Amino acid sequence: MTLKRLSLAVLATLLVGAAPARPVADVHAADRIRGHVEFLASDLLEGRDTGSRGHLVAANYVASEFRKLGLKPGGANGSYLLDVPFRRATLAGTPAISVTINGHTTKLVIGKDAAIRPSVTHRQVALNVPLVFVGHGVRDARLGIDDYAGLDVRGKIVVALADSVPGVPTEISAHLQSMQVQTAGAQGAIGLIEVNDAITAGSQVQRFGTRPVVDWVDAAGRSSRGSGAQALVALSSEWTERLFERAPRQLKAIRADAAAGKRVRGFALPASLSVTAASNWQDFTSPEVVGVLPGADPQRAQEHIVLMGHLDHLGLYPDAKPGQDAIYNGALDNAAGVATMIEAAREFAQSGKPPRRSVLFIANTGEEYGLLGANYFASHPTVPAQSIVGLVDLDMPLLLYDFTDVVAFGADHSTTGRAVAAAGASMHIGLAPDPMPQETLFVRSDHYPFVKAGVPAVFLMTGQANGGAQSWRRFLADTYHTVKDDLSQPIRWEAGAKFAELNYRIARNMADADQRPLWYSGDYFGETYAPSQPKAKR
Ligand SMILES: [Zn+2]
Numbered sequence: 001m002t003l004k005r006l007s008l009a010v011l012a013t014l015l016v017g018a019a020p021a022r023p024v025a026d027v028h029a030a031d032r033i034r035g036h037v038e039f040l041a042s043d044l045l046e047g048r049d050t051g052s053r054g055h056l057v058a059a060n061y062v063a064s065e066f067r068k069l070g071l072k073p074g075g076a077n078g079s080y081l082l083d084v085p086f087r088r089a090t091l092a093g094t095p096a097i098s099v100t101i102n103g104h105t106t107k108l109v110i111g112k113d114a115a116i117r118p119s120v121t122h123r124q125v126a127l128n129v130p131l132v133f134v135g136h137g138v139r140d141a142r143l144g145i146d147d148y149a150g151l152d153v154r155g156k157i158v159v160a161l162a163d164s165v166p167g168v169p170t171e172i173s174a175h176l177q178s179m180q181v182q183t184a185g186a187q188g189a190i191g192l193i194e195v196n197d198a199i200t201a202g203s204q205v206q207r208f209g210t211r212p213v214v215d216w217v218d219a220a221g222r223s224s225r226g227s228g229a230q231a232l233v234a235l236s237s238e239w240t241e242r243l244f245e246r247a248p249r250q251l252k253a254i255r256a257d258a259a260a261g262k263r264v265r266g267f268a269l270p271a272s273l274s275v276t277a278a279s280n281w282q283d284f285t286s287p288e289v290v291g292v293l294p295g296a297d298p299q300r301a302q303e304h305i306v307l308m309g310h311l312d313h314l315g316l317y318p319d320a321k322p323g324q325d326a327i328y329n330g331a332l333d334n335a336a337g338v339a340t341m342i343e344a345a346r347e348f349a350q351s352g353k354p355p356r357r358s359v360l361f362i363a364n365t366g367e368e369y370g371l372l373g374a375n376y377f378a379s380h381p382t383v384p385a386q387s388i389v390g391l392v393d394l395d396m397p398l399l400l401y402d403f404t405d406v407v408a409f410g411a412d413h414s415t416t417g418r419a420v421a422a423a424g425a426s427m428h429i430g431l432a433p434d435p436m437p438q439e440t441l442f443v444r445s446d447h448y449p450f451v452k453a454g455v456p457a458v459f460l461m462t463g464q465a466n467g468g469a470q471s472w473r474r475f476l477a478d479t480y481h482t483v484k485d486d487l488s489q490p491i492r493w494e495a496g497a498k499f500a501e502l503n504y505r506i507a508r509n510m511a512d513a514d515q516r517p518l519w520y521s522g523d524y525f526g527e528t529y530a531p532s533q534p535k536a537k538r
Pocket of ligand 1: 333481
């Protein structure tokens with residue numbers, strides 16, 4: 001049928017119908033979210049493990065959606081994909097670890113007394129080096145902490161407490177602990193023994209060494225944790241304590257001090273460690289998917305706002321018995337976040353008004369192995385690093401109830417919080433405080449590597465109101481990171497459409513505002529990672 005053959009009367013009716021007097025809600029958005037999630041979380045994609053064929057199919061699906069929306073390719077070589085060079089390391093044979101205390105050497109039982117992580121940067125490790133206790137292993141000029149002051153750790157293995165850092169807010173403490181390996185490497189240490197109850201008291205020593213290590217390794221031999229650490233070693237609690245036997249202070253007394261909030265000083269231990277280990281390497285690639293919507297304001301189009309979510313999940317459960325569900329579908333973690341991103345991209349592309357700043361849409365890989373795809377992109381961006389001025393991360397929206405409030409991680413740190421508040425108010429969605437600060441979610445999703453690159457970022461969690469508290473409790477206890485996070489859950493697709501609309505408005509606000517997002521003055525992350533950027537008053 002063409003318009004030419006229609007009568008004038010019919011044409012008049014059509015034209016009146018085509019010009020709605022007021023905007024109406026997009027009734028198809030929920031169906032589109034559902035369409036994306038049903039494909040991405042289907043059994044056919046086998047849990048989208050990083051490097052798997054299932055993940056690659058999912059990546060091509062996202063690229064195809066980007067093409068349909070008219071986004072420009074933002075990956076490598078004019079494509080939507082940016083291949084991340086990954087390496088999976090496993091131990092080759094059984095390592096040998098022995099400890100010498102007060103001139104007396106003992107060969108340790110691997111998997112019981114001691115273990116070493118496979119290494120993605122050092123295929124062969126053969127060391128016999130002194131040990132140095134470095135307290136919590138923190139160096140931070142801003143906080144006035146230097147656990148390495150006066151200690152010579154060059155070419156040695158450091159022993160550091162994994163407990164939270166006394167006198168430091170939980171979030172910053174979690175950040176500092178996650179930096180322990182890099183901090184040790186930057187001081188010239190070649191290995192780390194973490195004093196960590198989760199490893200020793202939970203008899204996880206065996207698992208510490210048998211679990212493969214996956215990381216990206218670039219052409220310069222750098223990984224997400226730098227390139228210095230040759231030996232990440234775990235010792236049983238008994239052997240950890242024995243390292244301190246002839247030391248100035250005993251471990252129990254030191255930890256009691258730390259637990260009481262006292263700062264702990266390091267010292268050379270009267271002990272050394274000998275380690276021989278080898279790793280097998282398996283190299284593979286897995287892509288980031290990147291689309292760009294160019295900005296329309298000549299003054300601001302060279303700046304980028306990023307909207308991202310991780311596409312990878314946990315793959316297949318290797319120990320499933322015949323007939324047992326073996327697929328980690330990751331419907332909410334994080335097919336739902338990627339679907340949200342695609343629909344937010346649609347709103348940008350089809351709004352009839354291009355954003356002032358350019359917008360980058362990224363589906364990350366390697367998140368479940370430790371934020372690896374985002375980490376790689378933050379350190380190897382396809383646009384100038386300084387041009388990334390704000391970020392919205394989408395990770396695991398819990399679409400099991402009609403959420404009426406959200407928690408915005410990062411909103412306290414920068415003016416991104418104002419964009420969230422404005423968008424929330426425009427949709428009658430409240431902003432609630434973090435209900436589980438002990439989980440330190442601000443340092444546990446894909447925006448975090450960008451925060452460490454100086455980018456103000458925000459990440460929304462659906463809130464506790466209107467059934468949220470029960471839904472979250474149940475989901476985290478029964479479903480999170482299990483094969484049950486699949487399409488059999490009672491997913492509320494209209495909540496997905498609402499979440500997409502909210503995140504669109506936040507990103508739109510950041511892309512169109514006169515001022516780029518700014519860290520608040522005095523904020524720890526802003527002052528540490530973006531010291532020369534202008535700051536906003538709180
Ligand atoms: Zn996850």
